[in-house]
Structures are given as C-alpha cells and as structure tokens.
Amino acid sequence: MATDRSLLLQQIETVVGKVGLLRADQLAGRSAGIWSGSALKALALVRPASTAEVSAVMKLCHAARQVVVPAGGMTGLAGGHESCDADIVLSSERLNRIESLDTHSRCMTVQAGVILQTVQQAADAAGLLFALDLGARASCTIGGNIATNAGGVRVLRFGMMREQVLGLEVVLADGSIVSSMFSVLKNNAGYDLRQMFVGSEGTLGIVTRAILRLHEAPLAVETALLAVPSWKQVMALLRYFDAALPGALAAYEVLWRDFYRLNTGPHSSVDAPLATEAPYYVLLDVFISDSEHGRAKLETLLTALLERGDISDGALGSSERERARFWQIRENFEPEQRRxxxxxxxxxxxxxxxxxxxxxxxxxxxxxxxxxxxxxxxxxxxxxxxxxxxxxxxxxxxxxxxxxxxxxxxxxxxxxxxxxGIGIEKKAYLGYTRSAGEIELMRKTRRMMDPHNILNPGKIFDY
Ligand SMILES: Cc1cc2nc3c(=O)[nH]c(=O)nc-3n(C[C@H](O)[C@H](O)[C@H](O)COP(=O)(O)OP(=O)(O)OC[C@H]3O[C@@H](n4cnc5c(N)ncnc54)[C@H](O)[C@@H]3O)c2cc1C
The missing domain is CATH 3.30.70.2740 (Alpha-Beta Plaits)
Structure with a gap:
C-alpha cells in the first residue's frame, strides 16, 4: 500500500512538477487552518497551476481510490477543509491568476485560488465593485467562497456568493472537466448545474475557474454606529433605513451589548466610540451614489431617530479611519482569543x-x-x-x-x-434544517458523481 502511494505521488509529480507537490515530510510550518493551532495533516499537499493539471491529478487519484480534500485559504469555520494523514490536500494556491476584467459586461474571469481581497482591489481599480465582502477577505479564496456559498456583510444588498457567479468551471472526482464559463446574466438553457457546485463544500467537484459578476462602485460609503434601546427598534430601523434610502443600505450588522463590551473593553485595541450603554448596537453601511442619498440625508435621518428616542446614541464615521474603527469592533476576534x-x-x-x-x-x-x-x-x-x-x-x-x-x-x-456550511462540525444537525427527502437526494447525487467517495469524504453528511 505504501508503495502504491509513493508511486501515485511520483505520478502526480510528473503532472505538477516539484514545485506543485509537497510530501508529508515537507509540510513543517503549514497549519491546518487559520484558526487551528495544529499542523496540517496530509499524505501530500498538491498545488496544481491549471485546470488541466487539476484534471490530470484527479484522474490519477480516481484510479488509485485516493481521498482528495480541496483547500483554499483554509479560513472555513465548519471544518470542511480538514484532512487526515492519508489524504491528499489539493490546494488552489497556485491557481492564482486574474485572467481578464471586462468593464462593459461588468465581469471578471479568475482562477479559483485568487484571494477575495485581490478580486475586490482589481474591481475597484476598474471603477467597479465586487460585492462579496467578509472578515477573512485577506486570506480566503474565490474557490472557497464558491464552495461555501459565502455570505458576509453585503448580502442584504447584493445576495450571497451564488449571486456573484456568472460562470463556473469544475473538475469532477474522475478528472473530467465541466465548463459553464458564460458571462451572460440570463441563461435558462436547461438545468443550472453551475449552482449545484456553489455551497457543495468540495464534495461534488473542484472549482478551478469562475466568471464573477461586478457592479457599479458607489461614489462613497458612509458608516454609522447606533445605540438602540430595544429589539423592536432594531427590527423597525432595518425597514426604516431601507425605505428612506432605497437600494442604498449595504450592511446592517447588530452587536449585542456583551459583544460590544468585549470588543471595546480592556482586551481590545478599540475604545468604545459611543458612551451610551444599550442592549443593541447597529452598525450600518450606506452606499452614496447621488446627492439625494448623500451624507446630509443620513445625518437628518439620524437626528430624527435620536429626537424620537428610536436610538439612544449614534455616530456617523467622519473619515475612512473612523469607519474602519467602527468595523473593527464587529470584525476583530482578537479580544475573544486573548480572553x-x-x-x-x-x-x-x-x-x-x-x-x-x-x-x-x-x-x-x-x-x-x-x-x-x-x-x-x-x-x-x-x-x-x-x-x-x-x-x-x-x-x-x-x-x-x-x-x-x-x-x-x-x-x-x-x-x-x-x-x-456544514463541514464536519454540523453534520449531526443537518436533519434539523433539511428534510429526509432532501438529504437522500443529496446523497444520491454525490454517489452518482463520486462513486468511489474520494472527494472530501465525511463532510456535510455520511456517504
Ligand atoms: C475572521 C473570519 C470572518 C469570516 N466571516 C465570514 C462571513 O462573514 N461570511 C461567510 O460566509 N464566511 C465567513 N468566514 C468563513 C470563511 O472565510 C468562508 O467560508 C470562506 O468562503 C472560505 O474560503 P477559503 O478559501 O478559506 O476556503 P477553505 O476554508 O479552504 O475551504 C472551505 C470549504 O471549501 C472547500 N473548497 C475550498 N476551495 C475549493 C475549491 N477550489 N473547489 C472546491 N472546494 C473548495 C473546502 O474543501 C472546504 O470544504 C469567516 C472566516 C473568518 C476566519
């Protein structure tokens, strides 16, 4: 068996080269994820640089019945990228090219390993916006975002990752390539198979490339932090801002008092921007696209809310630095880790x-x-x-x-x-949210697409 595996690794090396293959004894210093204190476990880390290489590697693994765990930035929070000593971890770290950006069709073609923040910056440089945004932006990859159907802070305005994917290319467990690299918004030609891979957590195929949807960038973003006296008002304010600033409300985050205290307290590097104590704090972003939705209008709305007692305190970020400080209260997990x-x-x-x-x-x-x-x-x-x-x-x-x-x-x-996602952490609870019929159909789909159970086995549900 050991010889079989060494032969397999030799064959893989002929596909990806020395730079594309790190054997178990070369993995020192590689961690199992950004939250994990433990070392990466794997027979080898394989780093293909093209779809053709991913396909060739999967053909070899399929023939050898070798388990493959796809991995991106390893920022996932459900254990979907976890591996053990006998697994090959297939990393997208060398699939890191932005292939093109089309300002007319407002789309970008990327390989799966491009970091989310790199995509955001490339869109920004072209005067456009890539709408997905989340705290792990500097480490997570587009392939991981697709495989987990990532959400983040802009879902309210733009939807989840699913809505940002126009085209997709995947490699299946047997190495075959399925390409649906269309940039058109509307495509009702039969089943939308592309969407089946979004949120499949690396169990149905390996995402290799994608065409991402871009939007017009706002002229500016305003951020406000509000102290809110009751849950009823938290709910009412969401509708209030959405109605008063149609289409402009781009984030509506809520922090309960204990979370706000922890992230502005002695374990945090951020001081509390609001002196008033409240049971809830709302952090909101508004996209400014024209003078009608400008900062002045937001100020007027906040003053009216304060006068009516719908908020007990509030601050509008006065600079990019202050906006970032407000967001740090929401996105900084260091106080938890320190405490x-x-x-x-x-x-x-x-x-x-x-x-x-x-x-x-x-x-x-x-x-x-x-x-x-x-x-x-x-x-x-x-x-x-x-x-x-x-x-x-x-x-x-x-x-x-x-x-x-x-x-x-x-x-x-x-x-x-x-x-x-479900990963391994929530497997036991999948049945709380999905019916028995749904789970059975998922299982049948997976068995049909991966008859030897080599692609990320043990994740989401038992095969
Ligand atoms: C500080 C912090 C904040 C976060 N905030 C959010 C948030 O607001 N919203 C949110 O949704 N998530 C959030 N996350 C979770 C995480 O960042 C997302 O799930 C992200 O999409 C994972 O991307 P990744 O590249 O790190 O994937 P990984 O963690 O490497 O993998 C995640 C899953 O996708 C699979 N996978 C990875 N790449 C591929 C590929 N190319 N093809 C097929 N399968 C693949 C893996 O097998 C695994 O099952 C946060 C994480 C952190 C650490």
Missing part, C-alpha cells in the same frame, strides 16, 4: 421576530447547564443571520452547547448554517 482559552463559534439563521427570544432562551439554558459560561451574540441581522461566540467554561466540550443552540431552531424553521 478565552477556548471559544466556540455558531452561525444560524432564523426569522427576525423570533431572534430576541431565541437568544435569551439559549443564554438562559446555557447558564442553567454551566453557571460560568459566557455568550456573545452578533451578526448580519439584516439577513436574519445570527452568530454566537460561546465560552462554555473551563474544560467543557461543545456537544452540550451544540444541542442548546441548534435544538430550538427546528420549531422556528431556522437554519443550523446560515453561511459557513
């Missing part, structure tokens, strides 16, 4: 009307189980997407916490994964 030895992240969605009660219920059940537990709530609330960071107390594992968080979602018709 707690272990903290578990959650990513769920549910109707807004149920959210306040749900958070209170989760917190109280948690404290009933573990008196020293701590819960921090925040999220892309404009999309109904809530995140928790939960410290269960010293030495406690996450199983009990998982039950507390996920169990109530069934009755609320919520999702156990709003945007991070």
């Amino acid at each position: 707690y030895d272990k903290i578990y992240g959650y990513d769920v969605s549910l109707p807004l009307e149920a959210m306040e009660t749900y958070v209170d219920e989760v917190r109280s059940r948690l404290l009933q189980c573990f008196a020293d537990a701590e819960l921090f709530a925040y999220g892309h609330i404009g999309d109904g997407n809530l995140h928790f960071s939960i410290y269960p107390g010293a030495g406690r594992e996450r199983d009990v916490v998982d039950d507390i968080v996920y169990q109530p979602l069934q009755a609320l018709h919520g999702s156990v994964s709003a945007e991070h």
Whole structure:
C-alpha cells in the first residue's frame, strides 16, 4: 500500500512538477487552518497551476481510490477543509491568476485560488465593485467562497456568493472537466448545474475557474454606529433605513451589548466610540451614489431617530479611519482569543421576530447547564443571520452547547448554517434544517458523481 502511494505521488509529480507537490515530510510550518493551532495533516499537499493539471491529478487519484480534500485559504469555520494523514490536500494556491476584467459586461474571469481581497482591489481599480465582502477577505479564496456559498456583510444588498457567479468551471472526482464559463446574466438553457457546485463544500467537484459578476462602485460609503434601546427598534430601523434610502443600505450588522463590551473593553485595541450603554448596537453601511442619498440625508435621518428616542446614541464615521474603527469592533476576534482559552463559534439563521427570544432562551439554558459560561451574540441581522461566540467554561466540550443552540431552531424553521456550511462540525444537525427527502437526494447525487467517495469524504453528511 505504501508503495502504491509513493508511486501515485511520483505520478502526480510528473503532472505538477516539484514545485506543485509537497510530501508529508515537507509540510513543517503549514497549519491546518487559520484558526487551528495544529499542523496540517496530509499524505501530500498538491498545488496544481491549471485546470488541466487539476484534471490530470484527479484522474490519477480516481484510479488509485485516493481521498482528495480541496483547500483554499483554509479560513472555513465548519471544518470542511480538514484532512487526515492519508489524504491528499489539493490546494488552489497556485491557481492564482486574474485572467481578464471586462468593464462593459461588468465581469471578471479568475482562477479559483485568487484571494477575495485581490478580486475586490482589481474591481475597484476598474471603477467597479465586487460585492462579496467578509472578515477573512485577506486570506480566503474565490474557490472557497464558491464552495461555501459565502455570505458576509453585503448580502442584504447584493445576495450571497451564488449571486456573484456568472460562470463556473469544475473538475469532477474522475478528472473530467465541466465548463459553464458564460458571462451572460440570463441563461435558462436547461438545468443550472453551475449552482449545484456553489455551497457543495468540495464534495461534488473542484472549482478551478469562475466568471464573477461586478457592479457599479458607489461614489462613497458612509458608516454609522447606533445605540438602540430595544429589539423592536432594531427590527423597525432595518425597514426604516431601507425605505428612506432605497437600494442604498449595504450592511446592517447588530452587536449585542456583551459583544460590544468585549470588543471595546480592556482586551481590545478599540475604545468604545459611543458612551451610551444599550442592549443593541447597529452598525450600518450606506452606499452614496447621488446627492439625494448623500451624507446630509443620513445625518437628518439620524437626528430624527435620536429626537424620537428610536436610538439612544449614534455616530456617523467622519473619515475612512473612523469607519474602519467602527468595523473593527464587529470584525476583530482578537479580544475573544486573548480572553478565552477556548471559544466556540455558531452561525444560524432564523426569522427576525423570533431572534430576541431565541437568544435569551439559549443564554438562559446555557447558564442553567454551566453557571460560568459566557455568550456573545452578533451578526448580519439584516439577513436574519445570527452568530454566537460561546465560552462554555473551563474544560467543557461543545456537544452540550451544540444541542442548546441548534435544538430550538427546528420549531422556528431556522437554519443550523446560515453561511459557513456544514463541514464536519454540523453534520449531526443537518436533519434539523433539511428534510429526509432532501438529504437522500443529496446523497444520491454525490454517489452518482463520486462513486468511489474520494472527494472530501465525511463532510456535510455520511456517504
Ligand atoms: C475572521 C473570519 C470572518 C469570516 N466571516 C465570514 C462571513 O462573514 N461570511 C461567510 O460566509 N464566511 C465567513 N468566514 C468563513 C470563511 O472565510 C468562508 O467560508 C470562506 O468562503 C472560505 O474560503 P477559503 O478559501 O478559506 O476556503 P477553505 O476554508 O479552504 O475551504 C472551505 C470549504 O471549501 C472547500 N473548497 C475550498 N476551495 C475549493 C475549491 N477550489 N473547489 C472546491 N472546494 C473548495 C473546502 O474543501 C472546504 O470544504 C469567516 C472566516 C473568518 C476566519
């Protein structure tokens, strides 16, 4: 068996060259992910530089029944890129070229390993906008964004990654290449197979290239941070801003008091911009595209809200630096890491009307189980997407916490994964959100496309 694997690695090396193959003993210093303190486990890390190379590698692995785990920036939060010692990790790090940018059709053709921030910057340089944006922008890849159907902070205005993908090229488990590299917005010619790969977490195919949709860039972005006295007002303000600034509200994030305190407290490098204490803080971005939706209008709206008592305090970012400071309160996870030895992240969605009660219920059940537990709530609330960071107390594992968080979602018709995917972390809870019929169809699809179960096995559901 060992000889079979060394022969396989030799064959792979003839495809990708020495630079494209790092064997297990060459992986020192490679970590298993940006959140992971442990070293990458793999038989080898394979780094193809073209679709043809990915295809040739997969043909060899298919023939050898070799497990392959696709990996991008390894910023995923559901364990989808996790591997073990016998796996080949297929990294997109050398698939890192922007092939073209078309300002008329407003689209960009990229290889899967291009970093999200690089795509954003290239669009910006052409006076356009790539709409996906999230905290891991400097490390995550377009292929990973597609494989997880990433969400982030602009979903309210532009939709998820699914909506940003015009064309797609993938390599299947047997090495065959499926290309749907169209840049047209409308394409109703039969099944839209492209969408099947979006959100498939590397279990149906390896994304190699994509054509991404671009939008007109706003003239400017304004950011406001508001202290809000009640959940009712949090919900009302979302509609208020959307109605008062049609099409301009581009982010609506909510931080619960404990999260705001942690991220502006002694463990954080950011001071609290608002002196007033409130149960909720809303962080919003407004795209300024014309004078009608200008900064003055936003100022007028905020003054009116303050006078009516719908907000108890508020600040409008006065410079790019201040805007970035507001966003740092939302996106900085260093205070958590400094304060707690272990903290578990959650990513769920549910109707807004149920959210306040749900958070209170989760917190109280948690404290009933573990008196020293701590819960921090925040999220892309404009999309109904809530995140928790939960410290269960010293030495406690996450199983009990998982039950507390996920169990109530069934009755609320919520999702156990709003945007991070299922990976391995939420496998046991997939049935809370997907029906038995749906899971069976997913399983049949996967078996048909990957009959030897070599592509990211054990992820999402059992084969
Ligand atoms: C600080 C921080 C903030 C984050 N914020 C958000 C957020 O707001 N919204 C959000 O949705 N996510 C967020 N994430 C999660 C993560 O960044 C996204 O899931 C991202 O899309 C993963 O991209 P990646 O390149 O790192 O993929 P990886 O982590 O490498 O992989 C993720 C999954 O995709 C598969 N995969 C990777 N590349 C390919 C490929 N080319 N073909 C097929 N499958 C592939 C892997 O097998 C795995 O299952 C955040 C993460 C961090 C660390």
